Amino acid sequence: MNARLGDRSGFDAVQARAYFNHASMSPPSRAVRAAVLETIDSYAALGAGAWMHWSERRALLRDRLARLIGARHADEVVLVPNTSYGVIDIATAIDWQSGDRIITWAGEFPTNVTPWQRAADRFGLELEFLPAPCVPTDGAPLDLEPLARALRRGARLVAASAVQFQTGLRMPLEAIGALCAAHGALFFVDGIQAVGAVPIDVDAARIDFLACGGHKWLMGVEGTGFLYVRSARTAALRPLVAGWLSHEDGAAFLFGARDELRYDRHLRGTAQVFDVGVTSSTGFAALDAATASLEALGPAVIHSHVQPILDALERGLTAEGFRSVRAADPELRSCILSAIPPADLDLADCARGLSDRGIAVATPDGHLRFSPHWPNDLAQVDLALDALREWISMVRR
Numbered sequence: 086m087n088a089r090l091g092d093r094s095g096f097d098a099v100q101a102r103a104y105f106n107h108a109s110m111s112p113p114s115r116a117v118r119a120a121v122l123e124t125i126d127s128y129a130a131l132g133a134g135a136w137m138h139w140s141e142r143r144a145l146l147r148d149r150l151a152r153l154i155g156a157r158h159a160d161e162v163v164l165v166p167n168t169s170y171g172v173i174d175i176a177t178a179i180d181w182q183s184g185d186r187i188i189t190w191a192g193e194f195p196t197n198v199t200p201w202q203r204a205a206d207r208f209g210l211e212l213e214f215l216p217a218p219c220v221p222t223d224g225a226p227l228d229l230e231p232l233a234r235a236l237r238r239g240a241r242l243v244a245a246s247a248v249q250f251q252t253g254l255r256m257p258l259e260a261i262g263a264l265c266a267a268h269g270a271l272f273f274v275d276g277i278q279a280v281g282a283v284p285i286d287v288d289a290a291r292i293d294f295l296a297c298g299g300h301k302w303l304m305g306v307e308g309t310g311f312l313y314v315r316s317a318r319t320a321a322l323r324p325l326v327a328g329w330l331s332h333e334d335g336a337a338f339l340f341g342a343r344d345e346l347r348y349d350r351h352l353r354g355t356a357q358v359f360d361v362g363v364t365s366s367t368g369f370a371a372l373d374a375a376t377a378s379l380e381a382l383g384p385a386v387i388h389s390h391v392q393p394i395l396d397a398l399e400r401g402l403t404a405e406g407f408r409s410v411r412a413a414d415p416e417l418r419s420c421i422l423s424a425i426p427p428a429d430l431d432l433a434d435c436a437r438g439l440s441d442r443g444i445a446v447a448t449p450d451g452h453l454r455f456s457p458h459w460p461n462d463l464a465q466v467d468l469a470l471d472a473l474r475e476w477i478s479m480v481r482r
């Protein structure tokens with residue numbers, strides 16, 4: 086598929102007149118659906134004979150994912166089933182010392198909380214929640230003083246989302262990473278609301294670990310994702326979650342040689358140690374097809390394409406009495422626009438009213454959330470705002 090900004094012709098099955106819900110899930114494109122079919126057909130024809138081809142294709146996918154986040158080497162990227170598994174892999178692999186402190190923020194999606202809570206419980210750690218980041222709507226930078234104060238008290242790891250799922254605040258990862266580095270803390274990032282549509286550079290932001298699911302901004306399907314592990318960090322990890330493919334040459338006993346079936350092989354010394362068993366060929370073929378378009382367009386170009394769409398939505402929502410929670414500083418903006426409805430409008434009813442009129446949005450944590458991606462265009466904003474005005478005049482009548 087030749088991806089063109091604002092062209093949704095490759096998404097011909099989408100029923101919504103304006104699909105503004107990529108922060109929840111992207112509808113698979115025709116290319117993604119074809120990739121799934123191609124994979125399953127090749128297994129139908131060849132059975133196990135298809136495996137090697139798709140395994141090699143997954144290695145190329147890891148190359149591309151590494152490029153998308155500025156990682157130096159594909160060995161730093163492992164394919165996992167979702168963001169959660171990436172967090173769990175790391176939360177259970179760090180050589181925690183009792184009393185180690187983990188810092189995160191209130192308002193994080195639970196994916197980036199539950200595994201740290203479990204690790205705290207199991208390894209005797211302290212999990213500190215900073216107050217939810219207050220989105221600066223006046224152009225000020227994000228206040229990182231609470232983080233700096235917490236780091237001065239000592240911390241082993243800081244866990245942040247690259248983009249906050251409910252407000253769309255793009256976290257200043259480079260500033261946070263610099264603070265972590267200055268205080269000797271590891272930096273973990275949940276990248277699912279950013280990677281693909283918001284530029285991320287793991288080196289510039291000194292990110293040690295990044296987990297990301299495939300079904301949102303990467304435009305793949307559920308059950309796919311990846312985990313980045315900075316190569317300098319792998320030697321210190323003690324993976325608790327490991328499986329037969331976590332070993333060096335773990336599959337060697339399957340290719341004809343005798344006496345290769347052993348249980349004493351070393352665990353792999355790269356992120357690949359978290360590749361624990363056979364994985365979803367169809368799902369990762371889908372992710373491969375989806376990310377080919379993303380790479381061709383480029384996250385920075387996609388991010389710029391989306392901003393005028395969000396500007397127009399924000400103007401229209403504000404005129405109807407909604408309060409936008411979008412940051413004023415362009416550096417703190419993602420591809421999400423969230424707004425709080427006026428007191429007389431019910432949020433769930435509003436989303437239903439929009440959905441009935443063919444406009445797909447979401448309602449996380451009290452916000453009406455719009456999340457356009459590269460196939461959206463400005464004409465769809467008019468459809469959405471017309472639908473909103475029509476619904477409002479109906480409920481206020």
Ligand SMILES: Cc1ncc(COP(=O)(O)O)c(C=O)c1O
Pocket residue numbers: 167168169170194196197246248249250275277278297298299310
């Ligand atoms: C910030 C964030 N992290 C994680 C997830 C999902 O995690 P997983 O891929 O494990 O389902 C979501 C949304 O579903 C999210 O918004």
